[in-house]
Amino acid sequence: METVRVAAFRRAVGWLTPEQLPMTAAESLASGHDSPALRELAGWSGREPAAELDGLWHRALDELGAGRPDQEAAERWALRDVAARLDAGALGSAREALAAVDGLDSAHGEREVRFRRAVARGCCEDCLADGGEASRRWDAEVRAAAAALVAEREQLRLLALRYLADALPTAELPTAAAELLAAGHDSPALCDLAGRGRGEPASELEPLLRRALDDAGAPCPGRAEAERWLLHDLAAQAADGRLTAVGFAAAVVHRELRGADAAEEALLVLLGQYCPCCCPDRWSAKEFRTWESDVRAAAALVGGRG
Structure with missing residues (x-):
């Protein structure tokens, strides 16, 4: 379910109509957001005047602290959303992407500008006739x-996965954000995060x-997803020798992985x-080597899936 901020982006670029705002408010309430204006809007029919629907929506955003995105931020989010849908196959062609970005003029950063310019080259029907080499x-x-992008x-x-899996301390978030900015990322929220102490x-x-994830059109992962990512990342390290089997066991000893599949459960x-208290004395050298080998083999099955 999309966040309130993403819904605000969608409304700002016209992908969400005033008539759809009551249902959006109801979905936001169901996902855990709550404010007086949001509850009131959820009870409306959607047949009220557009100005009144938008006004109540804006009140809800203010009450929730989500902020009203400016047009530039909304268009940049929408541009990234189009790129993601094309990459995932939800849009079948560059022509569909061209139609989707119609009216989106804002782009910043090398990759956003590259994508926007590439899509814009399709505006000439004569040069890019369907099926021609130029079109391909x-x-x-x-x-x-x-x-x-x-x-x-x-x-x-x-x-975000590293942070939510406790593999990145809170104190390191500003530094990590600054490194992303240096690598070419650009968003107001990321800049704000990089400047914090x-x-x-x-x-x-x-x-x-x-907010930086929303700006980039990236869904925020949940804790369970982050835990699964960490298990796979550690498994990949164990499979290629960067992490010992003992170190792997120590890293996951107090962690819970809900909904593990068969390969993950076997590894766990x-x-x-x-x-560590009794196995060094209780296991023979052969038993320990066998366990290490079994862990590496199981880790290869899990870590190799990314």
């Missing part, structure tokens, strides 16, 4: 630019991370067999 080259160029988004999502509390820094069972 253009489609490939647009898809490559979309993939590069999505890859940038995934770097931000990886930062190491001693600021999670209650101040985490909302900025979530193996890791749980090792106790």
Whole structure:
């Protein structure tokens, strides 16, 4: 379910109509958001005047602290959303992407500008006739630019996964955000996060991370997803020798992975067999080597899936 901030972006670029706002408010309430204006809007029919619907929506955004996005921020979010849908196959062609970005004029940063310019080259029907070689080259160029923009988004999502899995301390969030900015990322929330101090509390820094994810069109991962990512990342390290089996067991000893599949569960069972207090004395050298080998084999099955 989309966040309130993403819904605000969609409304700002016209992808969400005033008539749809009551249902959006109801969905937001169901996802845990709450404010007097949001509850009132959820009870409306959608047949009220557009100005009144928008006015109540804006009140709800203010009450929730979500902020009203400016047009430029909304258009940049929408541009990234189009790139993500094209890369994922939800849009079938560069022509569909061209129709989707109609009216979106804002783009900042190398990858956003590259994607916007690539899509804009399709405006000439004569030069890019359907099925022609020029059209195929253009489609490939647009898809490559979309993939590069999505890859940038995934770097931000990886930062969120590391943080939510407790693999990145709260104090390191500003530094990590600054590194992303240096790598070419650009969003107001990310800039704000990069400028914060190491001693600021999670209650101040985490909302900025979530806003940066929204700005980039990246869904914020949940805790369970982050835990699964960490298991896969550690498994990949164990499989190629960067992490010992003992170190792997120590890293996951107090963690819970809900909904583990068969391969993940088998790996966790193996890791749980090792106790640092008694196994060094109780296991023979052969038993320990066998356990290490079994862990590496199980880790390869899990870590190799990304």
